[in-house]
Amino acid sequence: MPILIVDMGSQYTHVIWRAVRDLGKEGKIVQKDVSAKELSSATAVILSGGPSSVTKDNFHSLPAFIKGAKVPILGICLGHQLIAHTLGGKVVKGKNAEYGLSKIEVDKPGVLLAGLPRTFSAWVSHFDEVVKMPAGFVSLAHSDTCSTEAMENVKLRLFSTQFHPEVWHTENGEKILENFLKQV
Amino acid sequence: MAFSPEKFIFQSIDSIRATVGRERAVIAVSGGVDSSVAAVLSSRALGRRIACVFVDTGMMRKDEARKVKAMLARSGVRLSVIDASSLFFSRLKGVSEPEKKRKIIGKAFIDVFEKEAKKTKAKFLIQGTIAPDWIESGGGSRDTIKSHHNVGGLPKKMGLALVEPLRDLYKHEVRIVAAALGLPPEISQRQPFPGPGLAVRIVGDITPAKAEIVREACHIVEEELEAAVARKEIEKPWQYFAALLPTKTVGVRGDERAYQYTLVVRAVRSLDGMTANFSHLPPALLQRISTRITNEIREVGRVLYDITNKPPATVELE
DSSP: OOEEEEESSOTTHHHHHHHHHHTTOOEEEEETTOOHHHHHTOSEEEEOOOSSOTTTSOOTTHHHHHHTOOSOEEEETHHHHHHHHHTTOEEEEEEEEEEEEEEEEESOOTTTTTTOOSEEEEEEEEEEEEEEOOTTOEEEEEOSSOSOSEEEETTTTEEEESSOTTSTTSTTHHHHHHHHHTTO | OOOOHHHHHHHHHHHHHHHHTTSEEEEEOOSSHHHHHHHHHHHHHHGGGEEEEEEEOSOSOTTHHHHHHHHHHTTTOOEEEEEOHHHHHHHHTTOOOHHHHHHHHHHHHHHHHHHHHHHHTEEEEEOOOOHHHHHHTOBTTBOOSOOOTTTTTSOSOOSSEEEOTTTTOOHHHHHHHHHHTTOOHHHHTOOOOOTTGGGGGBOSOOOHHHHHHHHHHHHHHHHHHHHHHHTTSSOOOSEEEEEEEEEEEEEEETTEEEEEEEEEEEEEEOSSSSSBEEOOOOHHHHHHHHHHHHHHOTTEEEEEEOOOOBTTSOSSOO
8 A cells, every 4th residue: 555645735745756766665646635535545644745824724634634643644844734733733924934945953863863963954945833842742853943843753653844854955854754664 | 666767768668659559749859858858768669650849949059959959860869940939039029927928938839839740640749848847837736836838838728639758757867767768968967958948047028139148148157167067176067057137237348338238147956956056156167157248248247146045946037
């Protein structure tokens, strides 16, 4: 069974698909109105970024799926914000937008950032940010403008990053995706 | 299970044959690595049932038609060149909105190809569309960043069925396929060139005179950068070019006031075009480029270097 990559409108959804393929796994791109039934057949789910906002847009079956997930989920950018918002965290429009290069400082590698250097460059493209994580999550990294660049709840196998591990300009991005795929 | 060019070549030749069947096809070749690879794959799949066409829009690089024809001839692709520059310039006259320009160019391309298809009795149009083209053209919940002329710029009604053998590939993968097909480095390592050509490097309205300025400027940037790469002073950027702004600024030439165009030089690093950062070119190289442009092109009075990454900018200006 494939890893479902939910396209929430990111420019990089197909790049995620390519990265998953390059790591030897089969990925399948689905739209964000994917049915609960199809979601439940996945071995893992990756939620892409996207131009909309978690407080304004309709995410169909995704919130219920995140709440009851039995498979590992990785949220990227908007996907990261959707996990936080759905599980009781807080997402607001940040004071400063972040576009392009950002310096990520790892506070606690956890599972997702295991084996990464303490600081690395990552590519970001967002305005909204997670200002309060849901209960049970651990913040793994921050940048100058954003307090939660990555978070995880190992027990629930939920992982997420505000930056984009799938793009070439993010250092060690492939390692992050590999860490996630090890959970599958 | 990294990308395998042999498997890809085998599968796409099969799939082109299955799609086109016994019919004929016409392929749009720009001389870039994408369309060249698509042309070689199509020629291998369809033999004499494919017509390879290069449309000179008047917004191509310096000497492009002649160079591309010679390069591809060495790889067994017979190219016919159609000079459609007056059609393109007349339809673009007075248009400055970037998306409108791209749509006009897409439509003009199709008109030329439909005419060509009639002559050759082709039912299919093959294009070297790659993943970033359709990704950036929007669809689903994806915003339209720019309408690539081979996707979003295409008119909805088209008398030809579209075949896109490279749609799931990125540039670095196309280059691997090009090398596996035996294409020479001058094609496989060629820097990307946008489908609408120099039209997206002329901010604002387009005239043949402006196209000439930007063509010369791109040529100077290419010459100087490639020479620096050959001397091993810099690594080869992903893309490097000049773009013309509609703004004039004041200068002084030989003690006389001048009021001339502003030109932007851009060079970026990337793997796949999806993200990019501006190249840190040495000041001496920037100096040579700026001096040559302002001395060799009378209409340009000021040269800027673009220091924006993607995101938030894109590689090209429009």
